Amino acid sequence: MASRTVADCMTPRPSIADVSDTLLSAARTMASQDVGALVVQSDMRLVGIVTDRDIVVRGIAEGLGPDSTLSDVMSDRLVAVGPGDSVEVAVQVMRDAAVRRAPVVDGSVVVGVVSLGDLAVERDPESVLADISEASPDR
Numbered sequence: 001m002a003s004r005t006v007a008d009c010m011t012p013r014p015s016i017a018d019v020s021d022t023l024l025s026a027a028r029t030m031a032s033q034d035v036g037a038l039v040v041q042s043d044m045r046l047v048g049i050v051t052d053r054d055i056v057v058r059g060i061a062e063g064l065g066p067d068s069t070l071s072d073v074m075s076d077r078l079v080a081v082g083p084g085d086s087v088e089v090a091v092q093v094m095r096d097a098a099v100r101r102a103p104v105v106d107g108s109v110v111v112g113v114v115s116l117g118d119l120a121v122e123r124d125p126e127s128v129l130a131d132i133s134e135a136s137p138d139r
Helices: 023-033 053-063 087-099 116-123 129-132
Strands: 017-018 035-040 045-051 101-106 111-116
Touching: 017 101, 023 035, 023 053, 045 053, 045 101, 087 101, 087 116, 087 129, 111 116
Parallel strands: 017 035
Antiparallel strands: 035 045, 101 111
């Protein structure tokens, strides 16, 4: 069996926010699109990623208001992978950087996002993490 690539398991066309967007705007985007993370760009350039947890823990819990910007809470210590990278390379890159999600870039264009859950499903579809990752979110 041929080695699978990041393109085989990533979420394509990720939701993108601007670094100047507010926490409220980002939270509403996440809610309406049912996603837990947004890729953050500035002048069409990848500058970070923000998660729902970032908004709560780095934002609200620290006293920031809904009009604060993503630049205040986003993770800007990025690791990215390419769509042609093997799943094993993505696992190692994310393990080394201790991140749960990585933007997938083709040149300078963000083409997807890959998560630990995506990689778990790809590597071991019978694992507990794979089961949780593929389950419908509770409402």
